Amino acid sequence: MQRLVEGLEALKAKDLEKAEAIFAEVVEMAPGLGAGHNNLGMTILQRTQDLEKAGQLFSEAIAKDPRLYDAYLNLGSVLMSQGRMDEARDTWMKATQLQPARPEAFHNLGIHFSTHSQYAQAKSMFERSLQLDPSNTDEYLRLAMVYSELSEYYPALANFLQVLVRNPGHFESRLAVAEIYRRMGRYPTALYELQQLHEIFPEDVGLLVRAGLIFVETNQIPEALAVFSRALELDPEHRDVLEVLAVIHEGQGENDKALELYQRLALLDPDSEFCREAIERLQPLISQ
Template sequence: MTRLEQGIQYMQEGKWEEAAKLFTEEIEENPSNPIGYVNFANLLDAIGDYERSIAFYEKALELDPKLAAAYYGLGNLLYQQEKFESARAMFELAMQNGLHNSDLYFMLGFTYVELGNDRLALPYLQRAVELNEGDVEAVFQYGLCLARLGHVAEARPQFEKAIELDDEHADAYYNLGIVHAYAEDNGKALELFRKAVALQPDHYLAGNAIRLLEQNLQ
């Protein structure tokens, strides 16, 4: 196991100091290797030292302007800071430089959602699901995006899949209830809204939907 691999393992175990020591040694011994800086940046991000994390990602990009992992890391940091337009640019640079995994497509799609552009978000969320069908949040957000764009019938199997992956996903039950209400299947919709509230008693939207449907059924 290399020093960097050992450091990453320490990070996964929450051994921050041990990981930092190894990454520091790697940078000191191989200052021209950008991967050391990326790993240290990841660690700093994980412990909340965002300013220094950005500096290490930028150093990695100075050494290798085509390092997709650094663009992706920067994009995540900028997203956390709600700098969505800048995050979008970083995610697109990561993609242009060869990163094509489900996490990148999800983050790029969700960034477009935050920017209020569901039309551009949709293909990225769809691709994220295609690459990782077991990612419940990607499946759910893809369904939401379809629904917001008026593709209600297409959204339904995504919400059903989200529930299949996580049978305690209150928001998926609620939104599937909306789909059934839209189809005027009020009995099924009410059942799904009640399930959402049972899982999350403070689910205001589901609670309100129950009251409205019960009034209509009476």
């Protein structure tokens, strides 16, 4: 009907008051039209964030038209916002049965399952979502993160690389690729990826820490010292950097340098039992 179209145009133009008035009129004129209730609920949700009222309208839309896919999507989102997770999941499951060729409900279920650390189920949902919409770059990222949680490293890499093909500068994906290579024991490749990022973000201490830890893990102590020393120049109060440097210097028998670093760390964390024990251990050695 014409008024429904006018309401949708107002909603698209972000004229929410006008859209709400039109959809309220549609609901009054055609109370059996599920789309009217659904669109009124969407408008109220955007205008006032009234979850209770919007949820009621979405439920009414489904009651009027049990095959109204968008109403199930919207109701599921409201239920999730209300903390009613199981009901949200069940609502989206019904949506997948109604429209198995549309990706939105599968996407929402993937988010739901990954939020609850149910990664195998999340993987299945994101895979289906991508089958239906292969152009969704963000979905490749979500699926890659799920694969990574499942320690399925090769599929994780493949999906992170799909993101990088579409967006070569995507920091999070390149960082994740470096971490996966590290977990796989492919340390030179991991360091290469970190170096690529470091050239773009030369003052990112986190990148230096990751590279330094790889050098420690592979017993390349001089390289680790150089990287962590540079990190400390950039952030003199970085606790992890201070701690790792102190441990390395102590392991090298450089007790005076280690003690200085433990003391600096103790100033930042006066309650640290670790620092107290280290200082007590080293002070007698230096005074000898």
